[in-house]
């Protein structure tokens with residue numbers, strides 16, 4: 001019998017790697033064969049790159065999938081998953097490919113594996129255009145926990161661009177069915193915390209500069225407790241290469257956790273890194289946004305699978321989010337509606353399908 005592949009257009013709107021990751025995760029969970037065409041067609045280097053290929057091959061392993069097109073630069077993949085198997089998995093990307101993005105594709109799948117899983121990942125822990133692992137654990141995870149998904153995270157070493165080599169272990173407990181999320185009231189800010197780091201040959205005073213500039217931006221806010229930021233240098237055992245960055249988060253009385261982050265680059269001043277992250281978080285707080293623009297797209301797959309209606313008050317939807325909604329609606333029939341509240345806020349509602357783990 002020919003396999004009935006559902007076709008997903010990788011060129012849709014954002015046209016990046018996230019369409020592939022979300023489509024593959026849904027495919028494993030729903031056991032629905034997919035053909036993804038035009039992969040990363042809107043990127044200057046279309047097709048599968050390292051991170052996407054390692055993520056895909058990990059899902060092949062987790063589900064004993066039949067796959068075509070799992071080669072570097074491939075612009076089309078056919079993927080037919082088997083049953084999700086919990087267990088121990090190991091991925092070494094051998095580059096600075098983002099381990100957060102490899103986890104982005106594997107986490108929803110392992111959450112529905114019916115038993116505990118352990119995933120060891122080697123690659124980039126703090127790299128551009130992806131969540132830094134600290135954003136993942138400090139900001140994304142508490143949001144996911146509201147839906148019933150969580151994970152434990154052990155960081156052994158950090159990996160930066162271009163050498164990578166960061167290593168972590170992620171422990172994923174199983175969940176049967178996800179709860180809807182409701183984040184529409186901002187409440188009062190209870191704490192603002194953050195980390196300003198340097199590593200390798202970079203001097204510790206750069207981390208102090210990031211901290212003082214981030215603090216200056218956050219000090220413009222009225223009626224919030226003083227922020228608690230830490231400036232530090234990674235030990236050579238944890239980080240062998242040069243790297244720097246800032247991760248900030250605010251937690252509110254109603255359970256909102258929002259964040260911002262910046263990553264050091266050549267010729268970017270440390271003060272600028274701190275100010276940028278500080279200003280971004282200060283704006284989210286003063287506008288009382290319940291879900292930030294990066295958590296926004298990363299919640300879509302979970303909201304779609306949850307049982308019942310989810311509601312989040314968030315920033316205007318990003319192209320990443322609109323694209324994730326396209327994939328979710330096509331793959332599982334969840335329904336999203338977007339209501340513009342004002343120039344800073346959108347109320348996003350999702351009628352989730354109430355998927356229950358078959359394992």
Ligand SMILES: Nc1ncnc2c1ncn2[C@@H]1O[C@H](COP(=O)(O)OP(=O)(O)OP(=O)(O)O)[C@@H](O)[C@H]1O
Pocket residue numbers: 015016017018019040043051101128129130131132135261293294295297298320
């Ligand atoms: N600064 C950031 N903080 C948190 N999350 C981020 C940040 N930057 C990007 N992300 C997240 O990383 C993901 C990037 O998806 P995207 O499709 O652009 O990535 P990709 O696989 O690297 O693909 P491509 O190379 O095709 O852009 C999104 O989920 C986005 O929300």
